[in-house]
Amino acid sequence: MSGPLTKRSLRFVRRFTAGGHQQKKEVQRVLITGGLGQLGRNLASQLRLRHGRDSVVLSDIAKPSEEVRSAGPFIFMDVIDFKTMQQLVVDHDIDCIVHFGAILSAFAERHLSSAIKVNVEGVTNIMELARMYNLRVFIPSTIGAFGPETPRVLTPDIVTQRPKTIYGVTKVYAELLGEYYHRKFNVDFRSLRYPGIVSTDLGTGAGTTDYVVDIFHHVLSSGRFTVNLGPQTTLPMLYIDDCTRATMQILDAPEESLSIRTYNVTGMSFSPEQLVNEMLVHAPSADISYSVDPERQAIADTWPASLDDSRAQRDWGWRAQFDLPSMVTRMFHLLTPVYRKGTQSS
Numbered sequence: 001m002s003g004p005l006t007k008r009s010l011r012f013v014r015r016f017t018a019g020g021h022q023q024k025k026e027v028q029r030v031l032i033t034g035g036l037g038q039l040g041r042n043l044a045s046q047l048r049l050r051h052g053r054d055s056v057v058l059s060d061i062a063k064p065s066e067e068v069r070s071a072g073p074f075i076f077m078d079v080i081d082f083k084t085m086q087q088l089v090v091d092h093d094i095d096c097i098v099h100f101g102a103i104l105s106a107f108a109e110r111h112l113s114s115a116i117k118v119n120v121e122g123v124t125n126i127m128e129l130a131r132m133y134n135l136r137v138f139i140p141s142t143i144g145a146f147g148p149e150t151p152r153v154l155t156p157d158i159v160t161q162r163p164k165t166i167y168g169v170t171k172v173y174a175e176l177l178g179e180y181y182h183r184k185f186n187v188d189f190r191s192l193r194y195p196g197i198v199s200t201d202l203g204t205g206a207g208t209t210d211y212v213v214d215i216f217h218h219v220l221s222s223g224r225f226t227v228n229l230g231p232q233t234t235l236p237m238l239y240i241d242d243c244t245r246a247t248m249q250i251l252d253a254p255e256e257s258l259s260i261r262t263y264n265v266t267g268m269s270f271s272p273e274q275l276v277n278e279m280l281v282h283a284p285s286a287d288i289s290y291s292v293d294p295e296r297q298a299i300a301d302t303w304p305a306s307l308d309d310s311r312a313q314r315d316w317g318w319r320a321q322f323d324l325p326s327m328v329t330r331m332f333h334l335l336t337p338v339y340r341k342g343t344q345s346s
Helices: 008-014 039-049 064-072 082-091 105-110 114-133 166-185 211-221 240-252 270-279 294-300 310-316 324-345
Strands: 030-033 057-058 074-076 096-099 136-138 186-195 196-198 224-227 237-238 263-265 268-270 287-290
Touching: 008 114, 030 039, 039 057, 039 064, 082 114, 096 114, 096 240, 096 268, 105 114, 105 166, 105 294, 114 136, 114 166, 114 186, 114 211, 166 186, 166 263, 186 240, 196 211, 211 224, 211 270, 211 324, 237 240, 237 324, 240 310, 263 310, 268 270, 268 324, 270 287, 270 324
Parallel strands: 030 057, 030 096, 057 074, 096 136, 136 186, 186 263, 196 237, 224 287
Antiparallel strands: 237 268
């Protein structure tokens, strides 16, 4: 005879109705993979405010800072290790996975086998866990999922997608696999196509839009910066606070409000030249030059110049709050004291 059900097993049993059909429930415990970037840390902070400190488990293959460790649970985890992920989902009673773990555009082009392994096998593992344990899944996509055959201005949600980078190819795979699992197994898959994300975190060099972040740090530390894209290269962008808010909104959106599974979101579109002109309002003596990186430029030239996110606005009330001037003002407001303090201490 079996013993009494534990609280955890009761919660698991309640995920199922008679006949074995899975029952949706409110998301309360979230696993964030690739969680040590600013996207993961910001989202974890907001979710913990709502559900409590232990409600979010951050995971990554890098070593966390003491600040991250003290903020809430962290576990070392590689997304290609299915058994470890499975154990984490069961042991921590996870309801939802936010999958930020990925190898980004420019770095992926130089490390094809690693990009395919992480970006394809990792996503496959996440979707299988979602099917097995009735999890909600959020996997961000990217403007890199589009290609030169896509209309570059106000690119719609549903359109020809022929990406020319391995990063883009793997993100289209994630979008389509998520839709397949939703249709075939009723997995609650949700995705946003992120444009370039602007935050105070220094770029890793792995992304094509990293210049947008790097330029603020260099201008404030040395007064000069060399942009690696052409001055007229216009791309869609989103400030980190808007990105976190959009992710929270789609996680919260009622199932019946979602007309598609992958949505465009955007906040602004600008070129390096337009960004520099706005920055010169705050730092008029900054010395900005251009030296085009052919690899990054070739990638950027296949991406949209702007996104149409009207469906996200209509379906679940999405609205960006930051445009180019307000984003630049916020970045200077946050970073100027950091570099001023560093100068004074030296």
